[in-house]
Amino acid sequence: MSAAQAAGAAATVRFHKELYDEQAIADATATFADYARFGVRGEGDHFVVDISDLDSEIEGDIVAEFCNFALANSAALRRNDG
Amino acid sequence: MGDTMLETRAANLPKGSQVALAELTDPAEWKPDFAVPFNQRTIGGKIVISNDFGDWLFLTQEEFRDFVEGRPQPGEPLYEKLKRANFVASEIDFLDQSLRWRRKKEYLFYGPTLHAFVLTHRCNHGCQYCHSSIVGMDRMDTDMSIETAEKGVDLAFQTTAHGLTIEFQGGEPTANWDVLRHIVEYAREKNKTAKKILSFALVTNLSLMDDEKLEFLLDRHVQICTSLDGPEDLHNQIRIFRDGNSHQTLLTWMKKINQRYVDMGLDPNQYRVEALPTITRPSLTRWKEIVDTFVEVGCRAVFLRKLDPFGFAAKSAKTLGYSMDEFLEFYANAVDYIIELNRQGVQVMERHAAIMLNKILADDEPNYLDLRIPGGACIGQLGYAPDGSIYSSDEGRFVASMGDDMFRIGSVDDSYQDLMGGAATRALVMAGLNDGHPDCVSCVYKPWCGQQVEYNYKTQGSLHGHMRDSTWCKKHKSIFDYLMHKLEAADEKDMEMFRLWTTNRTLDHFIV
Amino acid sequence: MAQSQIEQLDPASSTLVLSLDVDLYSRDVLYAAAYVFIDRAYILLDRDADRYMVRMRAKQKMPDETMRAMAGEFENELLAQALREQVGKANQAIIEGITALAISGATAVAESHADGPGLDGFVDDPKGLGAPWQNKEEAPEG
Incomplete structure (x- = not known):
């Protein structure tokens, strides 16, 4: 999780496969698609999300907010899937 | 996005907390x-x-x-x-x-009861917060046609609900008077065989009212609702009317209509023009004057509605907007004052509080669409645009007026079955369940709360929303907290007052 | 009685890292507890061998004592969610049984409405504008 993004900045986040749902991550990338570019790949126990071209005009921490969305989506999906 | 709760808590609003x-x-x-x-x-x-x-x-x-x-x-x-x-x-x-x-949960077993017809986008007011895509009075191309109106009414009558309310909205709906009139007559005629419990409601700024229109509305039992933002200077500052004094025009007609109800032998305690305020930044310090204005014009209820994130309201957020904490502080001040007035014998209540107390104290479900599970989108209400598009709700139409047709579920040319059984409706209903929300399932207010998917979508970019971060949740949880503290501290007289607020009766005269 | 452990507490970066044994609570309890904090903190969950790691960065700068209080709140939230889960496992069937019974009776109730106007949509108040100030006892029958 980075601090406020610089122009065109990039970041990488690792989500443990046991704790984050792939669909939840995909939904979060869709929510934030206007503010950065996302690439998701599997790597061992983790989904690795490469985030680039972060929109520098947005106030706040896009990467950190994205992480919260991925968590909230995972929790919600797990509830809905029973 | 941008809907986080970074503000500090309103100082005068008692907050509940986690149990240790x-x-x-x-x-x-x-x-x-x-x-x-x-x-x-x-x-x-x-x-x-x-x-x-x-x-x-x-x-x-x-x-x-x-x-x-x-x-x-x-x-x-x-x-x-x-x-x-x-x-x-x-x-x-x-x-x-x-x-x-x-x-x-009776409402789960029948279709939408509220059918909101937007008769035109034209309006003679330039209200700073207005939701809709308002155009000038010369833009008659934005009026609903007779043909579309009839198709809309035909569709509305297919609802499986026995109760059917047709609400006229705009723009200023009376600007398209011929179509309004036609819908009333057409629906009444249809109802001779359909035998629904039919009612009409008109949401109007009253500025185009005249004696002939009023006679028609009274004769056809159309309920009249209007917007009143408080004292004259506040109201006219926000609700800009170039052809006159909006506040004075409004009050003149309210008084006249209320007197006509009396002349018709209707109980003035029950039958009166219903007025609703919208709270803007200039309102925040004027809670006492706003409540006093409503009491003075004879209203028994004040619905303290927060500025919402749709349409023009979003564009003017910087000048008219405020944080949720500022609203909640305003709300607590206003309701504290309303409670004080009640203790002095003045009969006035606040609508959010009354709806919530109705659920908590009276074990009722008033089917208020913004506070039920699942939410009212599609299965509680439908919005009919002038071009014949059908939206999940008023709010769905507001989103459309901002250039996003996310909540357009079809048109008046579609069948009722296709609209109700379609994928869009199913998705909106599923998103409106609070059992799917991680925060809602562990919330003490779950049995009485609800969802609005359009709000989630507009503020958080997702139909499902994240309640912990949502101003929707914050508003309702805070008001529930406020009321629970009042109930915890209430003596018998206060409890009697709150029970009176829960009274919710049908206005039989407005049933056609 | 604390069952989560503070691994890192850094007021300078407003970062708090907690760990807990993976066998202590279900993932649902962990999710639910973490979710409660997303209005105040950015959260990343991870697993390191047999420990769940909960990394929280406060959205606003917090002094040391507030961050320790947040750690205590997290512990408390884990308990609350665990209690909820246990009661749900024991007795959620009651709720489901009642709901099933209510829905299975719906057809009969709906048929009773076929004789004439029912109550649906009649006593409803979809806009929240129902008329107040009449005692229940005086209210007319639907």
């Missing part, structure tokens, strides 16, 4: 099979618990510990208290509770 379980109980002592599923929250010095049936109790910390640890025994006061409130699992009467569930 770690200090109160030892998990090794828990007896989970004693209780039905429940949630809890600290309110003042007490702990309020609620269950999915809508029962609730205030417990002391000691009582709560004993409850969690399954210690109360039959015959003991605490056990009997818990049993009466349906918290003891072994004492639940399945048939009683199923009938109760059925009564409160």
